[in-house]
Amino acid sequence: MNLTIARLTTSALLGRxxxxxxxxxxxxxLGLAILVRVVAGPDAPVGQPLLHLLAIGTMVxxxxxxxxxxxxxxxxxxxxxxxxxxxxxxxxxxxVTKLAVxxxxxxxxxxxxxxxxxVIMSGRAGDVAIGFGLGAALAGVGYAAVFLLLAVVTRHxxxxxxxxxxxxxxxxxxxxxxxxxxxIQQWALAVxxxxxxxxxxxxxxxxxxxxxxxxxxxxxxTCAAGLRLRSLSLTESP
Amino acid sequence: MSTTPRGAxxxxxxxxxxxxxxxxxxxxxxxxxxxxxxxxxxxxxNVVAVNxxxxxxxxxxxxxxGPNGAGKSTLIHLMAGFLAPSAGTVTLDGVxxxxxxxxxxxxxLVPESDGTYDGLTGWQFVLANxxxxxxxxxxxxxxxxxxxxxxxxxxxxRIGTYSKGMKQRIKMATALVHEPAVLLLDEPFNGMDPRQxxxxxxxxxxxxxxxxxxxxxxxxxxxxxxxxxxxxxxVAGRHAASxxxxxxxxxxxxxxxxxxIRSSDDRKLAAWLITDGSSTGVEVDQxxxxxxxxxxxxxxxxxxxxxxxxxxxxxxxxxxxxxESLESVFSYLVARPxxxxxxxx
Numbered sequence: 001m002n003l004t005i006a007r008l009t010t011s012a013l014l015g016r017x018x019x020x021x022x023x024x025x026x027x028x029x030l031g032l033a034i035l036v037r038v039v040a041g042p043d044a045p046v047g048q049p050l051l052h053l054l055a056i057g058t059m060v061x062x063x064x065x066x067x068x069x070x071x072x073x074x075x076x077x078x079x080x081x082x083x084x085x086x087x088x089x090x091x092x093x094x095x096v097t098k099l100a101v102x103x104x105x106x107x108x109x110x111x112x113x114x115x116x117x118x119v120i121m122s123g124r125a126g127d128v129a130i131g132f133g134l135g136a137a138l139a140g141v142g143y144a145a146v147f148l149l150l151a152v153v154t155r156h157x158x159x160x161x162x163x164x165x166x167x168x169x170x171x172x173x174x175x176x177x178x179x180x181x182x183x184i185q186q187w188a189l190a191v192x193x194x195x196x197x198x199x200x201x202x203x204x205x206x207x208x209x210x211x212x213x214x215x216x217x218x219x220x221x222t223c224a225a226g227l228r229l230r231s232l233s234l235t236e237s238p
Numbered sequence: 239m240s241t242t243p244r245g246a247x248x249x250x251x252x253x254x255x256x257x258x259x260x261x262x263x264x265x266x267x268x269x270x271x272x273x274x275x276x277x278x279x280x281x282x283x284n285v286v287a288v289n290x291x292x293x294x295x296x297x298x299x300x301x302x303x304g305p306n307g308a309g310k311s312t313l314i315h316l317m318a319g320f321l322a323p324s325a326g327t328v329t330l331d332g333v334x335x336x337x338x339x340x341x342x343x344x345x346x347l348v349p350e351s352d353g354t355y356d357g358l359t360g361w362q363f364v365l366a367n368x369x370x371x372x373x374x375x376x377x378x379x380x381x382x383x384x385x386x387x388x389x390x391x392x393x394x395x396r397i398g399t400y401s402k403g404m405k406q407r408i409k410m411a412t413a414l415v416h417e418p419a420v421l422l423l424d425e426p427f428n429g430m431d432p433r434q435x436x437x438x439x440x441x442x443x444x445x446x447x448x449x450x451x452x453x454x455x456x457x458x459x460x461x462x463x464x465x466x467x468x469x470x471x472x473v474a475g476r477h478a479a480s481x482x483x484x485x486x487x488x489x490x491x492x493x494x495x496x497x498x499i500r501s502s503d504d505r506k507l508a509a510w511l512i513t514d515g516s517s518t519g520v521e522v523d524q525x526x527x528x529x530x531x532x533x534x535x536x537x538x539x540x541x542x543x544x545x546x547x548x549x550x551x552x553x554x555x556x557x558x559x560x561x562e563s564l565e566s567v568f569s570y571l572v573a574r575p576x577x578x579x580x581x582x583x
Contacts, residue, residue: 008355015357018567078353083412086318087370088340201383230337233321234351 004095012080013105018029019144021066025059026113033117047121047198051132052068055114056188060106060136064143067105069161071098071144073151082234092226098122099148099222106140131195139188142214145221146184150231152225180204187214261326271330271344271419271451273317278326280312287312289475290326295453299446301466302455303486309475310455311350314424317348317453330420343371346413349515350424352405360389360408363397367412388437390490403434410441421445423454427461435483439465444550459486495536496560499529499543510546514538531561 015021032054036044072095075081084094114136118129146164150157169186172179178184181204190210191204203210257308280288288309295317315321316328319335319342328335335341355363364383368376379495384393387407392400397408406426413421423442427435442465446452456462456560462469463483471479471486479486501507508520508529516539519532547554 002370004366008358008366011357012355076354079349079351080353080355081352082347082349083321083354083367084370085320086342086345087367088343088372089370090339231322234315234349 001100002089002093002097005089006101008084008100009071009098010105012075013067016070016074017072018066022063022109025063025068026109029054029059029113029117030120033120037120043122044091045166046133048128048196050121051114051118051128052189052192052201055110055117055132056135056139056192057170059114060110060139060170060188061143061161061185063106063110064102064140065147065158065161065165067109067140068117068144068147069151069157071102071105071151072148073157074153076151076232077155079234081232085229085232091229092223093227094147095152095222095226097224099144102144102148103141103157105135106144110140111137111226127196131192134195135188135192138191138211138214139184142184142187145218145225148227149221149228152228177204181213184198184214184217186210223226241514260421270297270449272334273335273420273451273453274327274329275313275316276327276329278316278323278328280309280316280321280324286475288316288323290386291472291475291477292326293480294471295451295468295470297446297449297451297550298467299442299452299454299465300468300470301462301483302453302470302472303457303459303462304455304472305457306477308457310457310472311424312475314347314422314453315471317420318345318422320391342418345417346416346418346421347420348406348409348413348423348426350428352402354397354409357396359394360400360404360411361393363408364393364411364415371416373416379415380411383415384408386414387411387441402429403431406430406434406438410438414445418450420451421453423452425456426454427456427458433459435461485490495533495539497531497533497539498556498558498560499531499554500527500556501529501547502555503550504529506550507547507552510550510552511543514542514546516542528556528562 014022029050032050033047034113036046038051040046072081075084079123111133115129115133118132122128143165147157147205148160150160154160168179169183186204189201190203190205190207194207275291275293278288278291279286291313297474302313304310311455312321316323317335319328319338322336330344333341335345351379356365358366361380361384363381365376368383371379373379381390384390389404389411389412392404397405401407406429410423410426412424421442426438426442430438442452446467454465463486467482469479469481469483469486470477478548499507504522504527508522511531512515512520513518516535517533519530521530523530541555544554546552568577
């Protein structure tokens with residue numbers, strides 16, 4: 001970890017217009033949670049589907065893409081990454097620091113609002129809020145690592161990231177059950193399924209393989225991003 | 239024109255190093271750095287950006303001169319460790335710079351790109367760079383670097399509000415903040431107004447005089463010759479010539495020049511010109527109604543032409559150089575026989 005890189009990254013990430021999405025999506029979730037609570041009362045049947053589809057199914061991958069790819073992709077595109085690379089700092093430290101910034105960002109703007117929305121709708125700080133909050137946090141870590149790697153590997157990280165989140169996880173996963181095994185969303189739902197006692201979630205795998213896959217993917221993606229950054233050429237053509 | 243085969247083209251041969259600075263700064267602690275490219279090539283697919291270049295760059299100011307697309311930026315990136323050579327080696331004091339992040343303790347880089355952290359102030363940006371170098375007194379180093387580039391008055395403004403020249407200077411401050419032995423600048427004068435150019439030129443000369451190895455790229459001969467003590471000419475990825483600015487200037491002036499002449503009697507003028515050795519080719523173009531002359535001894539030709547015209551009773555209407563563009567100069571250099579040449583001074 002390098003605090004200077006963390007500050008520079010945070011400044012670059014939050015200083016852009018797209019950072020508004022980091023606020024708009026969780027604000028929408030919290031607004032809907034309040035609406036559900038006011039209209040339907042505590043423990044309404046719509047509560048868990050809302051947390052499943054809107055929070056873990058939509059908000060977390062989108063914010064994961066904004067934060068994960070945003071912590072490094074824009075700097076590579078604009079060339080400002082050169083000020084970090086031209087320093088006696090190992091490239092792995094740069095990647096780990098940027099991943100940490102993305103994860104903190106996702107804990108703040110995705111996991112915490114999911115937890116609060118759960119508290120609002122379930123009526124108590126019970127296992128629904130904790131389960132979905134924890135699921136959002138773990139999914140955030142996975143998305144951040146994968147999308148950060150995408151941003152280092154390709155300048156079209158947003159396109160590939162959206163394709164993964166929208167086509168693979170939502171569309172392909174719906175028709176090909178085995179595809180769900182390679183879905184960060186499903187790994188998170190496995191944790192939700194384990195934590196929430198009276199849940200409406202049916203996870204496609206157990207919590208332990210899900211956590212194992214999450215750890216492996218996060219570690220491998222981070223190492224691969226570090227290796228790629230080590231050989232990053234900022235002039236791809238003469 | 240006198241040229242000699244460049245010894246540095248041989249892998250083990252000596253290579254010209256720019257002359258040492260006049261004197262180190264009083265009490266200065268500048269460490270020296272020598273960048274060496276040994277038979278370096280870099281290609282992208284089928285496109286060769288840098289072709290078998292060998293050069294050694296030592297203390298003083300060296301200008302990398304060449305037309306756009308000649309491979310200057312690729313060379314700077316190779317020296318800075320941001321590109322892997324496809325063949326050959328790039329070293330700083332004998333240690334490869336590729337995959338060596340510790341080399342940046344001794345290298346300062348001013349990239350051509352204007353991408354910075356526009357949301358930060360100049361002070362915050364330079365201070366962050368000082369901290370990334372883990373300097374013992376980052377605030378003091380940042381203050382010194384900002385003073386050096388004369389940006390103290392605007393240091394608390396956001397970089398996004400800076401002009402091109404101010405941005406260039408704050409980029410320079412980030413490269414100087416750790417007082418590197420080697421300073422690499424990619425087209426540093428682009429977009430600068432004349433006053434800013436003068437200031438940067440003074441700064442680079444001072445850095446060179448302190449004993450730093452300063453290397454900058456440019457496609458403007460006048461720019462390079464005003465600042466650099468050593469010039470390396472790069473054309474189409476090849477190392478075309480090497481020498482001090484006087485020798486390079488002479489080389490460019492002494493090349494064959496083509497002129498298009500319109501006069502009251504082209505045939506008569508041609509007959510007079512052809513008897514003198516300053517021209518190797520004289521052609522009467524009847525279709526265009528002009529005379530085409532290739533002069534090998536330009537000073538003598540320009541002195542002779544009006545006299546010949548007067549003696550022959552021919553009136554000159556128009557004398558136009560046909561190939562004065564920089565590209566034609568570079569084309570001439572690269573078309574000469576043999577690989578890169580060291581220009582004898």
